[in-house]
Amino acid sequence: MAPSVLVLVLVLLDSSASLPPPRKTFLLNSADRPLLLFSLPDIQNTTTLLLSDDASTLYVGARDAVLSLDVSQSDIISLKNKVQWSPSDSETSDCKYKVKNPSVDCPNFVSVLQLINSTHLYACGSYAYSPHDAFIDTGSFSMVQPSSVRTKTRCPHNPFQRSTAISHDGELFTATTTDFKGEKPQISRHFSKDGRPDVSLDSFISLLQEPTFVSSSLDLSDRKLYFFFSEVGKEFRFVDELHIARVAQVCKDDVGGQRTLQRKWTSFAKAPLLCQLPKQLPFNVLQDVFTLPPPEGNNASDTLFYGVFTSQWSSVPESAVCVFKLQDIRNVFRGNYMTLNTQSMQWSQRQGRPIQRKCGLETASDTDLEEVKNSFLTSRSVTPVGNAPVMVSSEQQYSRVAAMRTQAANGKQYTVLFLLTDSGFLHKVALFDRGARVVEEIQVFTEPQPVKSLILSSEKGVLYLGTSEGVTAVPVTRCSIYTTCSQCVLSRDPLCGWSRSSRVCTRVEDNHEDMAQDLEHGNVEEKCQGQTETSQDQEINVQLNEAVKLFCQKPSNPSALTWTSTRFNTLPEDLFIRPADGSLMFLATADTTGTYRCEAVEDGHREVVVSFNIQLSAAPRSMRPSPKEDREPVPYFKNEPTLAEEPIKATTKTSDPERPTIKDEEDEFKVAIAEVTNHSKDNSDKTGFDKTSRKDSHSLKEPLDGAPTEKSYFSELVVVSLLLVVCICLLALGGLHVWHQSKSEKKNPLVSPGDDSKTIQSMESVPSLSSPEDADPELKVVQ
Incomplete structure (x- = not known):
């Protein structure tokens, strides 16, 4: 057994656990993990990709066009040539009467691109629901055959229906549907050489049941082709339709029988693919398959097929990856078969001598060909290497897969998978003896993409992803x-x-x-002995009672951040706040100065991420005269307004004024805060510390940038003096007025001697200085 297969067996022994979360995450347009996107404003649906043999040219099948891109340099994608290929107005008009959405279904979506030889490229497109094909000269990149040639068996009518194609030595092999509704599947050989006729599946009975083709592969050593797909399993009788993942084989040089199965495959057979955890329902829907050739010098039977599976019963996003060996597939097809009773359409185990299932049955008798015709389903399923999935994800639904081998520093071979999720992330998964591990996840698109393709160039170390938005190049590592x-x-x-x-x-x-x-x-x-570098402290000067926030970025998703200080064994909760983003917040006082280190702990290893040395600037002089030089500074947390540069809404709850709560501290931090940011080494010339300027809460003036100065109250003293003079004058006038009134009462008494009940009405108009309603004097306050 090959070393790579031995590694897989060990991996699968411990694969029952779900895939751990990614260690690193890079969002779209991340500077740490840049991507290369190629797009044109007039080109859409660049979803069919084909890489040239020398990996220097990428052919792209798009909507109404075929592109030739120069990818000879890993960091540049440029347009070499473009062929416009769209239906005529009359063909588009005919399509409008057949489909539900003409603007979506009636363009020409190129779904098949294959190099027929060293000079010509074959293309097939939906062409307004009337498939057409064409040949393109790769040198001049122009069509050498009119695009008016119509075909029905080489690509689907529906542009969103999946199909697969592969070419070899000038011959084209396709697996697709051939009718307008997409209900008649067909596997065919086209452009047959050496006088052989084109062949296809026998239509007398339904050999395939609503298949969805996902991939194809060529086995040159055995001169066979394999097609991977999912279909409805008619061999089972359930209330609900059961989907089955399959692999089908045909012989490359099959020419059909002389009388029975003329121009039909005599070598067609299919087998179930089993991807299942022990004692659980199988992952029965096949999404994609990637063919990984054996290492150089190994036998072709060591070829591995990595398949992505989902479950028709799952209500949450989950998927699995199973690995199948070519030798195991060969053994199943050489084994026993089921027989279909064409009258009752029931399957049963075949009895008697084994059926002749081999290539070269063109001279076989009609009796033998009738047995072949009705016995095309194997009795056994193809089981994966290790009899279990290589990895299972209970949180992601993967849709595409690519795989590569690489040699580690110890000389051992490892396999790396690249899995595309429906949510728009590319997962890089390494397979180890102890299980799979997601090294990183990279966001490659934001909107859901119903049609996409993934191509890997191991030699260049680049993944090419085709979506409706354009072609994205992703380096396999950084x-x-x-x-x-x-x-x-x-x-x-x-x-x-x-x-x-x-x-x-x-x-x-x-x-x-x-x-x-x-x-x-x-x-x-x-x-890493002798390779660890000591982190340098960042010197930060702050003002007394200034709010400080120290930032620390996690180096990986599973790492845990902790803060340590030279002044405290454990940071007191009444002095420090630890937000969810891993930062540290506190007030700058004599008790909180010193060195603070942010440490990341992962897999038992502790590493300093960033270190800050917080020092107080020169203490400002007191704002109130005091004979004591060592007067305590005014606390920052007090019930007075603080004006920041920008208005910030903050809700402050009432608490004990002698000891502010953590909530009060958070609210005060929202009003004015100075932040220290852990900058990367690329920006090491920046200080990484930002102070929020605050205006004086009494004078509302900006403090000077220099050393603090004592506040002047001269203007306030002038205002108060003027107000005092005005009050004295008012009191003097009031006294004169009272004295004048009392003197008038002696000359003119208010009560008449003849009538005790009458009161002089003018008494009501005399203001009383002791009345509560008239107690406030009408004064203008000078600001």
Whole structure:
């Protein structure tokens, strides 16, 4: 057994657990994980991709066009040529009467691209629900055959129906549907050579039941082709239709029988693919298959097929990846078969001598061909390597897969998978002896993409993703994002290792002795001896009672952040706040100065991420005269308004004024806060500390940038003096008025001597200085 297969067996023994979350996450347009996007304003639905043999040209089948892109450089994608290929107005008008949505269904969606030979490219498109094909000269990139040639068996009418095609030595093999409704599946050979006729499936009975074709592969050593698909399993009798993942085989040079099965496949057979955890329902819907050739020098029977499966019974996004070996597929097709009773349409186990299931049955008798015709389903299923999935995800539904082998620093071969999720992320998964591990996830698109394709160039180290938005190039790795030896080793990326001589994380090359890498355990202490650099403290000067926020970014998703200080064994909760983003907030006082270190803990390894040294600037003089020089500073948390540069709404709850609560502190931080940001080494020339300017709460004036100065109250003293003079004058006038009134009463008494009950009405108009209603004098306050 090949070493790579032995590794897979060990992996599968421990694959029952669900896939752990990704270690690193990079969102779209991340500077740490840049992507290369090619798009044109007049081109859409670039969903069919074909890479040339020398990996320098990428052919793209799009909506009403075929493109030729130059991808010879890994960091540049440029347009070489374009062929416009769209239906005529009359053909579009005919399509409008047949489909539900003319603007969506009636353009020409190119779904098949294959190199027929070294000079010509074959293309087939839906062409307004009337499939057409064409040949394109790869040199001049022009059509050499009119696009008016109509075909019915090489690509589907429906542009959103999946199909697969493969070519070899000038011949084209396709698996698609041939009718307008997409209900008649067909596997065919076209452009047959050496005088052989084109062949297809026998239509006398239904050999395929509502299939969805996903992939095809050529086995040159056995001269056979394999087609992977899902279909309805008619061999089972259930209330609900049961979907079954299948693989079908045909012989490449099959020419059909002489009388029975003329121009039909005599070698067609199909077998179930089983992807199932022990004692659980199987993952029975096949989404995609990637063919991984064996290592150079190995037998072709060691070819592996990586398949992505989902379940028709699952109500949540989940999927599994199973690996099938070519030799196991061959053994199943060489085994026993079921027989279909064409009268009752019931399947039963075949009895008697084994059926002749081999290539070259063109001279077989009619009796033998009748047996072949009714016995095309194998009795056994093809089981995966290790009899279990290589990985299972209970949170993601994968739709596409690609795989590559790479040699680690220890000389061992590892497999890396690239899985595309429905949510728009590309997962990079490494397969280890102890199970699968998601090294990183990269966001490649934001909107759901119903049609997409994924092509891997192992030689160039680039993935090409085709969606409706354009063609995206994704490098398989970017080791430079790991800036320390510990992070490089903890990443456990089979493609990356820490170079001890250059002290950088780089792609693993031939000089393995210089590389620090531990994929199975991530042992940093052993691999990074003498490679750890001491983190330099960032000197930060702050004002007394100034709010400080220290930022610290997690180096990976599973790592946990902790803060340590030279002044405290444990940071007191009444002085420090730990928000959910991992930062640290506190007030700058004599008790909170010192060095603060943010440490990340992952897999038992502790590493300093960033370190700050907080120092107080020169203390300002007191705003109130005091004979004591050591008067305590005014607390920051007090019930007075603080005016920030920008208006911020904050809700403050009433609490004990002698000891502010954590909630009060958070609310005060919302009013005015100074932030210290952990900058990357690329921006190391910046201080990383931002102070929020605050206006004086009494004078509402900006403080000077220089040293603090004592506040002047001269203007306020002038205003108060003027108000005092005005009050004295008013009191004097009031006294004169009272004295004048009392003198008048003696001359003119208010009560007449003849009538005790009468009161002089003018008494009511005299204001009383002691009346509560008239107690406030009418004064104008000078601001």
